[in-house]
Amino acid sequence: MRPYAGLVQARPYHHGHLRETLLEAALEAIRESGPGGWSLRDLARRAGVSHAAPAHHFGDKRGLLTAIAADGFRGLSEALEAAWRASGSFLEVGVAYVGFAITHRAHFEVMYRPDLLRRDDPALAAARQASANRLYGSMQDAAAADPAFDALHGAIAAWSLVHGLATLWLSGNLPSALGDDPEAAARAVLRYLFQPLPKGWRGA
Amino acid sequence: MRPYAGLVQARPYHHGHLRETLLEAALEAIRESGPGGWSLRDLARRAGVSHAAPAHHFGDKRGLLTAIAADGFRGLSEALEAAWRASGSFLEVGVAYVGFAITHRAHFEVMYRPDLLRRDDPALAAARQASANRLYGSMQDAAAADPAFDALHGAIAAWSLVHGLATLWLSGNLPSALGDDPEAAARAVLRYLFQPLPKGWRGA
DNA sequence: CCGTGAACTTGTCAATGGCAAGATGCGACC
DNA sequence: GGTCGCATCTTGCCATTGACAAGTTCACGG
Numbered sequence: 001m002r003p004y005a006g007l008v009q010a011r012p013y014h015h016g017h018l019r020e021t022l023l024e025a026a027l028e029a030i031r032e033s034g035p036g037g038w039s040l041r042d043l044a045r046r047a048g049v050s051h052a053a054p055a056h057h058f059g060d061k062r063g064l065l066t067a068i069a070a071d072g073f074r075g076l077s078e079a080l081e082a083a084w085r086a087s088g089s090f091l092e093v094g095v096a097y098v099g100f101a102i103t104h105r106a107h108f109e110v111m112y113r114p115d116l117l118r119r120d121d122p123a124l125a126a127a128r129q130a131s132a133n134r135l136y137g138s139m140q141d142a143a144a145a146d147p148a149f150d151a152l153h154g155a156i157a158a159w160s161l162v163h164g165l166a167t168l169w170l171s172g173n174l175p176s177a178l179g180d181d182p183e184a185a186a187r188a189v190l191r192y193l194f195q196p197l198p199k200g201w202r203g204a
Numbered sequence: 205m206r207p208y209a210g211l212v213q214a215r216p217y218h219h220g221h222l223r224e225t226l227l228e229a230a231l232e233a234i235r236e237s238g239p240g241g242w243s244l245r246d247l248a249r250r251a252g253v254s255h256a257a258p259a260h261h262f263g264d265k266r267g268l269l270t271a272i273a274a275d276g277f278r279g280l281s282e283a284l285e286a287a288w289r290a291s292g293s294f295l296e297v298g299v300a301y302v303g304f305a306i307t308h309r310a311h312f313e314v315m316y317r318p319d320l321l322r323r324d325d326p327a328l329a330a331a332r333q334a335s336a337n338r339l340y341g342s343m344q345d346a347a348a349a350d351p352a353f354d355a356l357h358g359a360i361a362a363w364s365l366v367h368g369l370a371t372l373w374l375s376g377n378l379p380s381a382l383g384d385d386p387e388a389a390a391r392a393v394l395r396y397l398f399q400p401l402p403k404g405w406r407g408a
Numbered sequence: 409c410c411g412t413g414a415a416c417t418t419g420t421c422a423a424t425g426g427c428a429a430g431a432t433g434c435g436a437c438c
Numbered sequence: 439g440g441t442c443g444c445a446t447c448t449t450g451c452c453a454t455t456g457a458c459a460a461g462t463t464c465a466c467g468g
Contacts, residue, residue, distance in 0.1 A: 012463095013415085013462085013463050013464070014414090014415060014464070014465090018416085033319070036240050039456080040455085041456085049417085050417045050418070051417090051455090052416085052417070052418080052458085053416055055456090055458090056416065060457080113375065114375050152381055152382070153392045153393050153395070153396060154396050156378065156379075157365060157393045157394070157395075157396035159368070160365045160366070161361060161368055161397075162368070163368035164364035164365055164366070164368025164371065165360070165364035167316070167368065167371055168316070168363070168364060168367055171316050171318050172318055173316055175360075177356055178356070178360060185360075188354075189357050189360050189361045189364060190361070191361075192361035192362075192397060193361065193365075193397060194396060217431085217433070217446080217447065217448090218432075218434090218445090218446060218447070219446080219447080243423080243424060243425080244424085244425075245423075245425085253447070253448085255424090255425095255448090256425095256426090256427085256428095256448070256449080256450095257448075259425090259426080260445080260446060260447070261446090264425075264426080
């Protein structure tokens with residue numbers, strides 16, 4: 001009546017930590033072939049369980065990717081907070097954004113992809129909000145110190161720059177002359193934010 | 205011996221402009237559900253042909269998306285060139301980049317996605333190079349006019365900013381306070397590139 | 409011991425990508 | 439006119455996938 005109980009088996013019926021195993025397998029799969037180059041059945045095979053087991057934990061692939069994105073935003077939030085506390089510099093917060101994107105490529109590839117995610121997921125929404133607060137928080141000083149400074153547009157300029165840099169870096173679209181240290185590159189590029197135009201240069 | 209010739213039929217056996225029809229259908233499908241939310245069989249059905257017909261023109265979905273990306277780079281190249289000729293302003297070239305991304309969303313969503321494309325496609329490589337030349341071209345003046353200006357990092361700062369802004373805009377990640385005119389938003393944000401830091405502001 | 413519920417397995421079906429053989433029709437050539 | 443080659447399609451097959459549902463296992467509480 002209990003075929004599992006009577007067999008010599010490699011592992012018990014219950015995996016025990018399948019959710020974590022699937023998340024890890026998904027991160028690996030994303031690193032190998034992006035968010036789209038694998039199936040839930042692939043993951044199930046990697047985890048050594050039957051093809052429908054992942055559905056219990058995440059519902060479907062969208063649910064799995066949403067969990068990964070939420071983890072990603074939490075990690076990003078912590079990285080930004082740490083950079084702010086260590087340096088008090090919004091530029092170093094920007095560098096930390098790029099650094100996080102590069103070191104957590106699989107998470108980052110998913111986090112800003114609404115087509116892949118459940119936008120109404122409460123954990124995702126909360127994690128996103130927390131990281132946005134960290135991003136914009138370093139701009140509140142600017143608004144307080146100089147009423148002529150537009151915090152909204154300044155913050156979006158900074159975010160756009162680091163987000164664009166990370167995205168272009170990860171997709172291999174930047175010239176190799178930029179080098180292979182993303183944080184050094186981010187610092188060199190961020191220097192041009194809030195810097196004067198070159199002498200004699202039209203453009204503004 | 206000729207079943208087609210003897211039937212009353214809605215159209216001839218040969219579609220006549222199936223390649224263009226498929227490209228149009230793909231752009232529409234991307235607008236509806238991104239590059240991943242549809243199949244080649246979907247497209248074949250939209251075009252009124254059999255499921256395997258698209259394979260003749262593009263090989264597979266990757267080939268189709270590669271053709272779309274190449275068209276996208278060509279369109280972007282033209283838009284950047286037009287902005288440069290009209291204004292002589294690298295900032296307006298940046299605004300044109302954002303404007304193109306928003307008005308050609310389907311193309312843009314594909315263009316910087318190496319996971320979806322054939323990187324070794326000659327037409328794609330040529331179109332990418334042409335648009336990169338237009339992007340960086342407006343920075344050559346800077347290097348010539350001020351030897352202290354680093355054209356590489358300055359150009360990447362500008363590109364990262366507009367690319368990040370377009371990407372965040374298209375994925376619905378920017379605050380609604382930014383408004384709904386992408387070019388106005390781009391101008392407001394680009395003002396912070398090469399602008400002095402606010403008075404009394406730490407951060408550099 | 410029994411019932412419940414979480415965590416799994418097995419099975420089925422429609423849709424898909426990939427591949428290959430078959431069909432259509434036009435132009436060039438004899 | 440007939441034939442051939444080729445571009446452009448259609449049909450058919452098969453392995454894989456997502457989605458769904460029924461079935462099984464096992465730990466815990468009453």
